[in-house]
Amino acid sequence: MKKLSIPQGTRDFGPDVVRKRNYIFATIRKTFELYGFQPLETPAMENTSTLLGKYGDEGDRLIFKILNNGESIYGQAQMAKDAHELGLLLCEKALKYDLTIPFARYVVMNQGKLVLPFKRYQIQPVWRGDRPQRGRYREFYQCDADVIGSNSLLNEIELLKIYDTVLTELGLKGYQLKINNRKILTGLAELVGRPELMTEITVAIDKLDKIGDSGVRQELAERGLLPAEIDTVMNFIAVDGTNDEKLAQLTQLLAASETGLKGVEELRFIAGSQLIPFNEAPVIDLTLARGLNYYTGMIVEVKAPATVNMGSIGGGGRYDDLTGLFGLPGISGVGISFGVDRIYDVLEELQLFPAEAQQGTQVLFFYPGENRLAEAFGYVSQIRAKGVITELYAENIKQDKQYKYAEKRGIPFIAYVEDNEPGTIFIKNIPNKQRFAIKPEELAAFDFS
Amino acid sequence: MKKLSIPQGTRDFGPDVVRKRNYIFATIRKTFELYGFQPLETPAMENTSTLLGKYGDEGDRLIFKILNNGESIYGQAQMAKDAHELGLLLCEKALKYDLTIPFARYVVMNQGKLVLPFKRYQIQPVWRGDRPQRGRYREFYQCDADVIGSNSLLNEIELLKIYDTVLTELGLKGYQLKINNRKILTGLAELVGRPELMTEITVAIDKLDKIGDSGVRQELAERGLLPAEIDTVMNFIAVDGTNDEKLAQLTQLLAASETGLKGVEELRFIAGSQLIPFNEAPVIDLTLARGLNYYTGMIVEVKAPATVNMGSIGGGGRYDDLTGLFGLPGISGVGISFGVDRIYDVLEELQLFPAEAQQGTQVLFFYPGENRLAEAFGYVSQIRAKGVITELYAENIKQDKQYKYAEKRGIPFIAYVEDNEPGTIFIKNIPNKQRFAIKPEELAAFDFS
Numbered sequence: 001m002k003k004l005s006i007p008q009g010t011r012d013f014g015p016d017v018v019r020k021r022n023y024i025f026a027t028i029r030k031t032f033e034l035y036g037f038q039p040l041e042t043p044a045m046e047n048t049s050t051l052l053g054k055y056g057d058e059g060d061r062l063i064f065k066i067l068n069n070g071e072s073i074y075g076q077a078q079m080a081k082d083a084h085e086l087g088l089l090l091c092e093k094a095l096k097y098d099l100t101i102p103f104a105r106y107v108v109m110n111q112g113k114l115v116l117p118f119k120r121y122q123i124q125p126v127w128r129g130d131r132p133q134r135g136r137y138r139e140f141y142q143c144d145a146d147v148i149g150s151n152s153l154l155n156e157i158e159l160l161k162i163y164d165t166v167l168t169e170l171g172l173k174g175y176q177l178k179i180n181n182r183k184i185l186t187g188l189a190e191l192v193g194r195p196e197l198m199t200e201i202t203v204a205i206d207k208l209d210k211i212g213d214s215g216v217r218q219e220l221a222e223r224g225l226l227p228a229e230i231d232t233v234m235n236f237i238a239v240d241g242t243n244d245e246k247l248a249q250l251t252q253l254l255a256a257s258e259t260g261l262k263g264v265e266e267l268r269f270i271a272g273s274q275l276i277p278f279n280e281a282p283v284i285d286l287t288l289a290r291g292l293n294y295y296t297g298m299i300v301e302v303k304a305p306a307t308v309n310m311g312s313i314g315g316g317g318r319y320d321d322l323t324g325l326f327g328l329p330g331i332s333g334v335g336i337s338f339g340v341d342r343i344y345d346v347l348e349e350l351q352l353f354p355a356e357a358q359q360g361t362q363v364l365f366f367y368p369g370e371n372r373l374a375e376a377f378g379y380v381s382q383i384r385a386k387g388v389i390t391e392l393y394a395e396n397i398k399q400d401k402q403y404k405y406a407e408k409r410g411i412p413f414i415a416y417v418e419d420n421e422p423g424t425i426f427i428k429n430i431p432n433k434q435r436f437a438i439k440p441e442e443l444a445a446f447d448f449s
Numbered sequence: 450m451k452k453l454s455i456p457q458g459t460r461d462f463g464p465d466v467v468r469k470r471n472y473i474f475a476t477i478r479k480t481f482e483l484y485g486f487q488p489l490e491t492p493a494m495e496n497t498s499t500l501l502g503k504y505g506d507e508g509d510r511l512i513f514k515i516l517n518n519g520e521s522i523y524g525q526a527q528m529a530k531d532a533h534e535l536g537l538l539l540c541e542k543a544l545k546y547d548l549t550i551p552f553a554r555y556v557v558m559n560q561g562k563l564v565l566p567f568k569r570y571q572i573q574p575v576w577r578g579d580r581p582q583r584g585r586y587r588e589f590y591q592c593d594a595d596v597i598g599s600n601s602l603l604n605e606i607e608l609l610k611i612y613d614t615v616l617t618e619l620g621l622k623g624y625q626l627k628i629n630n631r632k633i634l635t636g637l638a639e640l641v642g643r644p645e646l647m648t649e650i651t652v653a654i655d656k657l658d659k660i661g662d663s664g665v666r667q668e669l670a671e672r673g674l675l676p677a678e679i680d681t682v683m684n685f686i687a688v689d690g691t692n693d694e695k696l697a698q699l700t701q702l703l704a705a706s707e708t709g710l711k712g713v714e715e716l717r718f719i720a721g722s723q724l725i726p727f728n729e730a731p732v733i734d735l736t737l738a739r740g741l742n743y744y745t746g747m748i749v750e751v752k753a754p755a756t757v758n759m760g761s762i763g764g765g766g767r768y769d770d771l772t773g774l775f776g777l778p779g780i781s782g783v784g785i786s787f788g789v790d791r792i793y794d795v796l797e798e799l800q801l802f803p804a805e806a807q808q809g810t811q812v813l814f815f816y817p818g819e820n821r822l823a824e825a826f827g828y829v830s831q832i833r834a835k836g837v838i839t840e841l842y843a844e845n846i847k848q849d850k851q852y853k854y855a856e857k858r859g860i861p862f863i864a865y866v867e868d869n870e871p872g873t874i875f876i877k878n879i880p881n882k883q884r885f886a887i888k889p890e891e892l893a894a895f896d897f898s
Contacts, residue, residue: 389482
């Protein structure tokens with residue numbers, strides 16, 4: 001028999017991992033809900049035509065396509081001229097690649113019914129045929145919240161506050177909410193005198209963290225900037241100080257760029273007005289660019305605390321046109337996303353998962369002997385009624401084997417009755433070796449924690 | 450532009466539906482957990498070789514296969530002799546068809562680490578290329594709990610009690626937990642004198658509900674039973690009375706069948722011993738057969754209350770060999786499954802979803818004017834701190850438009866401040882038209898329910 005395996009880049013999540021993941025999801029979900037975001041779920045499968053052409057050529061290649069059922073595929077396969085055409089002919093459906101395009105598709109299909117502004121969140125898996133590597137999977141959850149149909153910057157502020165709230169609730173400190181504004185980057189390209197190279201400039205400075213000053217200079221040169229222009233870029237991203245100091249310098253530097261000044265004004269409202277108290281206040285970072293070209297206003301990226309080597313654990317921004325590709329122009333919005341796999345690794349490394357997130361069975365009730373089964377079931381259901389996870393051992397085997405089962409499973413309490421001691425329940429707390437002998441009427445008040 | 454759509458048999462779940470579905474999932478999950486079942490999640494994609502050959506020819510045809518990425522598919526497509534081979538050559542991966550085979554695969558892959566008995570639950574979507582029709586989807590959730598590595602009938606009793614607990618918590622009454630035992634059906638085939646026709650007999654009597662007495666007779670005849678044999682079957686399934694009365698008659702009828710008597714004994718322990726009090730006690734139904742051949746002991750099917758026309762909302766049973774197909778024999782178990790889509794329809798029809806399951810935003814705080822934004826954010830976060838879902842309207846538009854937004858969204862409370870009334874928060878309960886004017890220090894105690 002061939003050795004069993006699961007597809008490359010996918011994962012089984014055993015009980016301990018599911019519990020910890022659910023703790024993260026629940027914390028995020030609770031905050032999304034509290035802020036009035038509404039849950040949406042879309043199918044794993046979308047029509048191939050809905051997905052293709054939305055993520056660039058590279059993205060298209062990474063979309064998992066689903067073979068049509070039925071016999072007709074054989075004839076169709078003969079008609080294809082290459083692998084690309086084969087995929088299109090044989091696969092009407094594909095697995096979703098992100099949550100944004102399905103959301104856009106949903107908005108267009110439900111445009112008559114939706115009340116705008118529409119605040120939705122969505123926590124679902126997506127699939128990408130990327131080459132698997134550490135921290136990159138072919139099936140992973142995305143966790144998005146977006147507001148569409150509102151241009152107000154209050155949305156940006158609330159979304160930043162959601163990051164701050166969730167990360168604080170997860171026990172994190174020292175994370176960084178880095179923000180910038182695509183309009184400021186446009187302003188920079190104008191300042192350099194090369195507005196047509198805005199994308200090239202942003203791609204280069206986005207790498208500052210990884211390749212350093214000289215690397216960025218080299219990359220800018222390769223992308224066609226002259227030495228003087230490169231100096232302008234490097235001086236610009238070297239702007240330093242508090243948020244207010246940066247904003248003051250930016251106002252001067254971008255004095256000639258209407259768009260740039262608009263970006264500065266937006267950032268000032270978001271980061272300068274302090275309408276909401278933050279645990280970790282957003283910090284303006286002029287090197288933050290975010291690759292995706294559809295952002296048009298504020299952009300944000302969340303960095304894990306410096307004590308862990310992780311990088312970004314979330315990001316988002318404002319976009320002008322969510323649904324234009326589907327024929328419904330003018331829907332703008334702003335959204336954020338949590339990187340749950342990375343947050344999981346951070347909490348694990350910093351040992352921040354609380355005991356509740358790791359709590360399985362709390363009490364093992366031993367098999368009680370045939371004639372006291374009903375009595376034991378009664379005790380077990382009394383303990384469960386307190387919300388305490390309880391198992392009744394179902395097999396009639398020696399008590400020391402049942403005890404071993406509790407130990408292996410990490411169940412902290414065992415409880416049992418003895419044939420020669422009616423009216424007594426024996427309880428032992430395994431980790432701290434405490435023993436108790438209680439009467440049945442004391443069970444309801446017994447503290448199994 | 451082509452009209453947008455989603456693949457046949459798939460569904461978008463908007464906010465109201467997600468909330469109600471999550472209420473059902475949470476109720477089931479809570480009970481599974483309380484009984485010591487541990488969560489497992491497996492990937493959407495499995496290796497095609499893991500799935501094929503496990504569900505019969507018909508099942509194999511309904512499995513959604515995923516096209517391999519890369520260019521090599523073009524050459525491979527040329528080598529296929531028919532549609533079936535094409536699928537095998539081009540698709541290493543497929544979407545999971547149920548939760549049982551992936552569970553079996555997980556058990557085999559983790560056999561060294563698992564502590565037996567292993568109680569796991571799994572709530573995840575599965576995919577089947579069935580022809581979509583009312584109540585049948587191509588993507589739907591399964592919701593399973595299984596105990597493996599224990600032959601004790603206490604597991605059967607606890608699983609039946611889980612049905613009873615969950616359905617009661619969902620507000621249902623009058624559901625039926627129908628139980629039977631495959632060993633009794635084996636005994637019946639022996640009693641008829643046609644042990645080799647056991648499957649044919651069970652398939653026929655399983656349809657009694659739908660085709661009635663004469664239909665079953667005809668079907669049995671078509672499947673090769675002689676008139677006297679058919680009489681024996683019909684007399685057998687006509688056995689009536691309380692559980693105890695049925696058991697007494699079965700003991701007599703099956704006196705010559707060792708296997709049959711074993712089945713009677715098991716049912717007597719499960720249904721007769723009354724070890725646990727039930728809200729709706731399990732009822733022995735000799736016509737219950739359940740199509741799947743891997744069941745070997747108790748089988749169960751849950752019928753919706755007779756007041757709704759729905760049929761089965763759950764089912765399960767005991768099996769002897771979960772993992773033999775993957776080379777690990779001797780793993781027996783017993784499991785149950787909830788049909789969440791149908792339970793949803795039943796709760797909807799009986800209007801049993803509680804208000805909490807339908808509760809979205811509770812308070813809309815109007816846009817307060819530029820100079821009082823920080824103050825309003827403060828009020829909003831005070832209300833949220835009480836766990837009350839609250840939105841701050843982000844756009845500076847006329848109050849009557851904001852009011853309309855609250856009405857359209859079904860938000861019961863609006864709150865606002867007025868420029869000429871500092872130190873007062875105005876609140877209106879839209880459904881009952883009550884108005885309040887409170888001081889900021891009264892906000893924390895205000896009842897938004």
